[in-house]
Amino acid sequence: MADVALRKVVKRYDDVEAVRGIDLDIADHEFIVLVGPSGCGKSTTLRMIAGLEDISDGDIMIDGDVVNDVPPKDRDIAMVFQNYALYPHMTVAENMSFGLRLKHYPKAEIKARVTEAARLLDITDLIDRKPKQLSGGQRQRVAMGRAIVRNPKVFLFDEPLSNLDAKLRVQMRIEIKKVHQKVRTTTVYVTHDQVEAMTLADRVVVMNKGRIEQIGTPNELYHKPATRFVAGFIGSPAMNFLPCRLEDVGGTLQIRLTDRIAFALPPARAARYNALPRTDKLLLGLRPEHLTESHAHLEPGVESFDTVLDVTEPMGMETLVYFGLDGTPVCGRVNPNAGAKDGAPMRLAMDLNNMHLLNEATGVVL
Amino acid sequence: MADVVVERGRVARATGARKGSSLRNALGRKSTVAFFLTLPLILLILLLVLYPALYSVHLATLNKAMTKFVGLSNFTFLFKRETFWMVVRQSCIFAITAVVFKALIGFIVAHFVHNIPAKGQRKWRGMLLVPWVIPPAMSTLAWLWLFDPSYSAFNYTLSFFGVGPIPWLGDTFWARFSVILVNVWYGAPFFMIMYLAALKSVPDQLYEAAEIDGANWWQKIWHITLPMMRNIIAITTLFSLIVTFANFDIVRILTSGGPLDTTHLFATWAFQVGIQSSDIPLGACVSLFMVPILAVAAIFILRDVNKRGNEA
Amino acid sequence: MSTLAIDKAGPSRKVKYGSMSRDRTWALRWSYFFLVLFAIFFLTPPVYMLITSLKSSAEISAATNPWWVFHPTLSNYVELLSSNQFLRFFWNSSIISIIVVIVTMMISIPAAFALARMKFWGSATLATGVFLTYLIPDSLLFIPLFKVLGGVQELTGITLLNRWYVLVFIYPTLTVPFCTWIMIGYFASIPKELDEAALIDGASWLQTLTRIFIPVALPGLIAATIFAFTVSWAQFLYPLVFTTSVDQLVLPVGITTTLIKGDVFNWGQIMTGALLGAAPPLVIYAFLMDYYIAGLTAGATKG
Numbered sequence: 004m005a006d007v008a009l010r011k012v013v014k015r016y017d018d019v020e021a022v023r024g025i026d027l028d029i030a031d032h033e034f035i036v037l038v039g040p041s042g043c044g045k046s047t048t049l050r051m052i053a054g055l056e057d058i059s060d061g062d063i064m065i066d067g068d069v070v071n072d073v074p075p076k077d078r079d080i081a082m083v084f085q086n087y088a089l090y091p092h093m094t095v096a097e098n099m100s101f102g103l104r105l106k107h108y109p110k111a112e113i114k115a116r117v118t119e120a121a122r123l124l125d126i127t128d129l130i131d132r133k134p135k136q137l138s139g140g141q142r143q144r145v146a147m148g149r150a151i152v153r154n155p156k157v158f159l160f161d162e163p164l165s166n167l168d169a170k171l172r173v174q175m176r177i178e179i180k181k182v183h184q185k186v187r188t189t190t191v192y193v194t195h196d197q198v199e200a201m202t203l204a205d206r207v208v209v210m211n212k213g214r215i216e217q218i219g220t221p222n223e224l225y226h227k228p229a230t231r232f233v234a235g236f237i238g239s240p241a242m243n244f245l246p247c248r249l250e251d252v253g254g255t256l257q258i259r260l261t262d263r264i265a266f267a268l269p270p271a272r273a274a275r276y277n278a279l280p281r282t283d284k285l286l287l288g289l290r291p292e293h294l295t296e297s298h299a300h301l302e303p304g305v306e307s308f309d310t311v312l313d314v315t316e317p318m319g320m321e322t323l324v325y326f327g328l329d330g331t332p333v334c335g336r337v338n339p340n341a342g343a344k345d346g347a348p349m350r351l352a353m354d355l356n357n358m359h360l361l362n363e364a365t366g367v368v369l
Numbered sequence: 370m371a372d373v374v375v376e377r378g379r380v381a382r383a384t385g386a387r388k389g390s391s392l393r394n395a396l397g398r399k400s401t402v403a404f405f406l407t408l409p410l411i412l413l414i415l416l417l418v419l420y421p422a423l424y425s426v427h428l429a430t431l432n433k434a435m436t437k438f439v440g441l442s443n444f445t446f447l448f449k450r451e452t453f454w455m456v457v458r459q460s461c462i463f464a465i466t467a468v469v470f471k472a473l474i475g476f477i478v479a480h481f482v483h484n485i486p487a488k489g490q491r492k493w494r495g496m497l498l499v500p501w502v503i504p505p506a507m508s509t510l511a512w513l514w515l516f517d518p519s520y521s522a523f524n525y526t527l528s529f530f531g532v533g534p535i536p537w538l539g540d541t542f543w544a545r546f547s548v549i550l551v552n553v554w555y556g557a558p559f560f561m562i563m564y565l566a567a568l569k570s571v572p573d574q575l576y577e578a579a580e581i582d583g584a585n586w587w588q589k590i591w592h593i594t595l596p597m598m599r600n601i602i603a604i605t606t607l608f609s610l611i612v613t614f615a616n617f618d619i620v621r622i623l624t625s626g627g628p629l630d631t632t633h634l635f636a637t638w639a640f641q642v643g644i645q646s647s648d649i650p651l652g653a654c655v656s657l658f659m660v661p662i663l664a665v666a667a668i669f670i671l672r673d674v675n676k677r678g679n680e681a
Numbered sequence: 682m683s684t685l686a687i688d689k690a691g692p693s694r695k696v697k698y699g700s701m702s703r704d705r706t707w708a709l710r711w712s713y714f715f716l717v718l719f720a721i722f723f724l725t726p727p728v729y730m731l732i733t734s735l736k737s738s739a740e741i742s743a744a745t746n747p748w749w750v751f752h753p754t755l756s757n758y759v760e761l762l763s764s765n766q767f768l769r770f771f772w773n774s775s776i777i778s779i780i781v782v783i784v785t786m787m788i789s790i791p792a793a794f795a796l797a798r799m800k801f802w803g804s805a806t807l808a809t810g811v812f813l814t815y816l817i818p819d820s821l822l823f824i825p826l827f828k829v830l831g832g833v834q835e836l837t838g839i840t841l842l843n844r845w846y847v848l849v850f851i852y853p854t855l856t857v858p859f860c861t862w863i864m865i866g867y868f869a870s871i872p873k874e875l876d877e878a879a880l881i882d883g884a885s886w887l888q889t890l891t892r893i894f895i896p897v898a899l900p901g902l903i904a905a906t907i908f909a910f911t912v913s914w915a916q917f918l919y920p921l922v923f924t925t926s927v928d929q930l931v932l933p934v935g936i937t938t939t940l941i942k943g944d945v946f947n948w949g950q951i952m953t954g955a956l957l958g959a960a961p962p963l964v965i966y967a968f969l970m971d972y973y974i975a976g977l978t979a980g981a982t983k984g
Contacts, residue, residue: 055877076883088874092896101892102882149878402886403799407807410792410861417854418814418822425825478719484712493716495970500723502966502973504915506933507955511726514733514948522729522747558723559977566978586708608816615818618917622937636820636918643824644922653824660821667816671809 005066005156013060023213038200039210081150082159087142089134096130120151160192231366245287261329269304288359294335297352304356428653443654464614467552475560501558509622541631567601607670733952757953770935778913781852785909793864815858856909863979867901904976932958
């Protein structure tokens with residue numbers, strides 16, 4: 004087991020910077036997920052940790068040693084690939100033991116390790132099969148088994164679940180989490196799926212355009228996003244962003260959304276935003292679950308308004324409602340019994356206690 | 370487990386000392402390894418292909434005894450010989466006619482094979498490719514026997530229809546016909562197999578969509594099959610053009626160029642002039658005349674191959 | 682037909698369906714009819730070889746129905762297979778082809794691996810060069826090669842011309858470019874992650890080649906081997922030019938030059954020899970048809 008550290012790591016391809024100076028400290032035993040849209044540099048970062056890509060600038064340290072120039076095989080890492088990369092001509096056991104056999108481990112130890120890993124992953128029955136006789140989920144387990152038998156310092160996962168169907172993905176997600184709880188190996192996991200990131204990670208690293216947007220626990224990222232990118236990327240359906248500005252009306256701070264709609268801010272929020280210039284163009288960030296049907300007794304800080312719904316999507320335990328505010332599309336989540344209908348008027352409530360205020364120009368959450 | 374830990378420590382320490390230089394070493398190692406892996410290939414191409422090719426240009430400028438440089442006089446000598454122009458004409462007629470018929474027959478046969486139930490396709494395909502598998506020198510002997518002036522099995526059969534006897538190899542027209550026939554027989558299966566592979570790669574939905582749009586079988590071939598196979602057709606045809614143009618075995622065994630040199634191709638005439646009559650410079654000169662047409666075909670093939678690479 | 686379809690939608694659909702299956706049946710019948718015609722055209726020479734090989738000289742010169750054997754005999758086979766000269770041809774062809782296959786693989790596989798996976802200075806040019814070399818026909822090179830070999834022979838004192846082993850050096854010029862080219866295609870189709878996994882597992886480049894690439898690309902390897910063998914076996918021009926003594930000849934040249942003596946054509950023996958000469962490629966083809974065809978089409982569909 005070991006910790007991993009990245010210091011101002013840069014990757015340049017010719018004149019394109021894929022990774023633009025990343026600092027990251029991964030503690031021993033930690034499960035870190037790198038998440039972001041495609042092309043954000045997350046896979047490149049992982050491959051640099053693996054040693055499959057050269058580092059253009061900066062340092063990568065594993066267990067305190069700079070490994071910039073150490074070839075992958077000497078870094079003591081194991082990697083699980085998106086397409087599993089199982090050797091098609093070898094059986095499951097041979098696949099798992101290939102690395103150990105190359106290092107000339109004693110036969111008995113190889114057998115013991117393979118048996119143990121197979122037991123852990125519940126693939127003991129498949130040990131003599133070839134990869135093409137296995138299902139996607141089974142291949143995924145073998146790929147993990149190949150990583151586990153090596154007993155490496157660090158596990159690296161490169162979008163390991165994206166070739167599986169939705170149901171299997173959920174199942175394997177739980178499986179990966181279980182395995183990590185048992186072996187406790189430091190893990191770096193790359194995905195573009197924010198749900199996977201949230202469910203697996205001790206800490207999530209959100210990347211965008213070659214930079215780290217925010218590092219934090221899943222809850223921190225959800226409730227305290229630092230930037231508009233993180234706020235919009237984490238959570239589904241995505242957070243609404245409504246253009247707004249602040250105004251003082253009779254000593255209270257108001258947030259104006261449209262010509263017709265303006266609400267007084269709750270005291271805590273008013274105190275926090277009071278120093279902002281009133282001329283700034285701002286965005287109100289509000290998650291769909293904080294836009295619900297209105298009822299008679301609203302708590303303080305929850306404000307109601309009337310609108311006409313465009314489309315509704317019944318999801319079973321909730322109904323998603325879509326409408327426009329001054330041309331901005333907005334999504335809300337209401338009780339399925341609240342009577343939301345396509346094209347019908349509805350009174351909705353906005354929970355300003357859970358609002359976020361963002362600077363439209365910089366994207367920073369204020 | 371314990372020994373692994375020790376090993377890790379060692380690796381880590383070694384790492385510190387190596388920093389900075391080992392990546393360059395690794396890169397250096399990689400291209401050095403690559404160099405040694407390709408070295409035999411490079412040597413083979415340089416010594417046994419490129420050097421002889423350039424050497425033949427040098428040879429073509431020597432006199433018959435190869436003792437003195439005579440410039441282009443071998444070429445001008447050839448230009449004045451009627452046989453040379455006959456060889457040029459016959460090579461072109463031979464190559465173009467044979468390739469056209471190979472392509473046509475190959476396409477038609479591939480279509481028929483593709484048409485029948487998939488179960489039987491393997492058997493037919495296996496049977497129809499046999500001419501390509503037999504070494505041409507061997508199969509041409511069988512043709513020679515089929516064309517035999519006194520025992521020709523063809524003439525025996527045709528005599529029942531009151532035709533013939535046909536002087537298959539004795540008359541200029543029939544000899545030219547015969548060498549082309551044998552070449553088509555030998556090469557058409559190759560086209561068939563290439564087209565069949567291409568036909569299989571056309572998605573069935575395209576034909577179903579065309580059928581719904583009301584296309585008849587000819588329109589389906591013209592608007593779907595041919596455009597989808599264009600690249601394979603082009604590469605196969607150009608490749609066959611090179612091989613046919615440079616053909617040696619069939620003409621050599623069937624006619625040796627006769628009657629009266631009328632079926633000679635560049636290759637067989639170069640062999641006769643250069644090896645049999647021991648005028649190596651003139652022979653080299655003759656074979657060099659193949660270069661322009663080969664080069665043109667090669668350029669087009671390379672373009673198509675690269676284009677396909679980019680599409681993929 | 683089409684007017685019907687417009688006028689009465691209901692019944693016309695039925696009619697159309699019926700006629701379509703009738704069209705289909707006829708198309709099938711025509712397909713089989715033409716396939717049989719073409720099969721006759723394609724198979725006549727080899728079948729005729731077989732027929733003639735079973736006839737005695739007396740029966741051939743009697744000029745009876747050439748398509749039928751009235752007194753089948755194996756005497757031609759017995760005679761050829763007990764002739765030291767013919768066995769010598771067979772032996773020469775076999776040993777040359779086997780050595781050429783080995784040499785070809787030893788050159789092609791490492792080169793294809795380097796060209797498919799290790800981007801190095803000039804690798805793209807070299808790959809193109811390999812393909813162009815494949816397009817250079819034997820008939821362009823036999824005259825200069827003849828002179829070059831003569832020159833080497835004078836320079837080193839090693840006899841090369843008129844020795845069977847000279848062909849072992851020359852044939853790879855025909856086999857290596859194509860084999861390298863299709864192996865590049867096969868290697869390139871192996872996912873990049875597989876060598877990265879091997880790299881992380883601790884394999885060196887050479888181990889990646891021998892333990893991952895070669896086993897995974899085995900079908901391609903078999904196709905390339907078949908190609909190299911059949912090309913070596915069938916080659917006619919080079920041995921005709923470079924070897925003349927009877928004990929140095931390979932099958933194709935041996936049969937055409939020694940069995941045809943002046944104007945006396947012993948067709949029974951010639952056809953037997955030709956059939957025996959065609960047998961090894963035909964046997965390989967019969968057993969490994971899929972690999973054979975994969976190799977044929979790989980040149981244009983891979984790489």
